[in-house]
Amino acid sequence: MEKVILSRLDVLSHPGRMSVFRLLMRRYPDAVPAGEVARALEIKPSTLSVYLSALSAAGLVSQRREGTSLLYTARTEAAGEIMDFLFNDCCRGRPDACVSLSGASEKGMPAMSDRKYNVLFICTGNSARSIFAETLLRAEAGDRFDVFSAGTRPQSELNPFALEVLRAKGHDISGLRAKNVSEFTGPEAPVMDFVFTVCNQAANEECPAWEGQPISAHWGMPDPVKAEGTDAQKSLAFQQAYGALRNRILAFTALPLETLDRISLQKAVDDIARDAGEVSA
Template sequence: MEQMIPSRLATLGHPQRLAIFRLLMRRYPDRLPAGELAEVLGLKASTLSAYLSALMQARLVTQERVGTSLRYAIDMTEVRHTFDYLLLDCCRGRPEVCSPVSLPQVTGTTAMSDPKYKVLFICTGNSARSIFAESILRNEAGDRFDVYSAGTKPYSELNPFALEVLEQKGHDISALRAKNVSEFHGEDAPRFDFVFTVCNQAANEDCPAWEGQPVSAHWGMPDPVQVEGTDAQKSLAFHQAYGALQNRIKAFTALPVSSLDRISLQRAVDDIGAAQAGASA
């Protein structure tokens, strides 16, 4: 494995190969089609293919055929081996020397113990999926979590079908509003323990790191707003999105958050996203 380290570092030394790696890390454990990677990063198909080939040769990325599409994902086992080598060999196992100042508990040995955790759900418009997630978690475990949601669009409005579903499920919608993520940056913003993206477009965006390095995960799902057809067909799509998010959030609230260390929590929230994505595939 040590022989691979120089090759991996050299491969990631190229800005566009690094951009692919970072995007796949943000979307982990999702497998992304080449077309989506090319669109997000603005790369020609031939150029992307060459960069992906280099990343696979360095064993940082894996390829899998799904139907007629080739999909790519981070090889997390090999990436962890690389990080372990850099930490344990180069840093001689001294995390206090090598860990970032903003992430003092890089080893993940300390459990989270705050009495009430702050959670942010992000989508593009903050009009449906993230609003669902905010409402569901507040209803399921509002005594343990302070819940917020936001969108990456400069401006958005709550979707009427989403509001109708929430009312039918018994949620209080009076205080709900579409918000931009800019409201949650700055000195007075909440310090989040968890940040979840619930749409692919928001997860693909290269956003600044959150203060305090919260545990984050991508729980992507189809956008019910994009469904066309009759009002009944549209309503069904919103009900399905609500149900999928409810399943994820119930699994999340069942986690013993206060007794899990950071690494265990990260794996758990990644597993929730991967399991639900597989169930809906």
């Protein structure tokens, strides 16, 4: 195993290969087309092919074909094996270091148990998907969560189709507005316990690193703002996005947060992206 880990570290020591692996880790559990990775990182397809071949050979990414496209997914268990190799002896002499590295105790997340959890949803425009998620979580469990949303490139106004869906579902939209993600990165910003990206493109590569090691997951879905056709067809796209996000929010609020350790909780929020995607508007 040591030889395997050292090989993986050697592969990741190259900044180009590391940038590809980092993007795929952020997009997990999505399978991302090679072309999308190339566009997001501004890498030539031929160069990307070399990077992906090295990552695949090291067991850091998996590949599958869908039609004419090759899709790539980060192998999170490989990343976990690297971390285990680097830190498996740390608690023997430095238990304080292990608490710092994990951001939580073995028994769950006691530092958060006596207060509400802070949750941030991020997409590109913060005009529909992340606004839906913010509104839904606040409506379903506002007593347990302080909820925020933001965009990496926020629109000046919320999408009118999104607002109409929220009105029709009986939500209060009076306090909603599009916000830049920078509002949540300053010294006065709330410390986030959970950060979820809901964009379906590689825009979450633009998201900043978050202090305090929040639990993070990618719940990507198509952008209804880009839907074409009649107003009825566009409205349907927003209804579907709302329904898919509602399923994920309901699955999230059902998690026994106080009883899950950090690894189990991370797996649970990752699984939600795969298992709770069916639309129920």
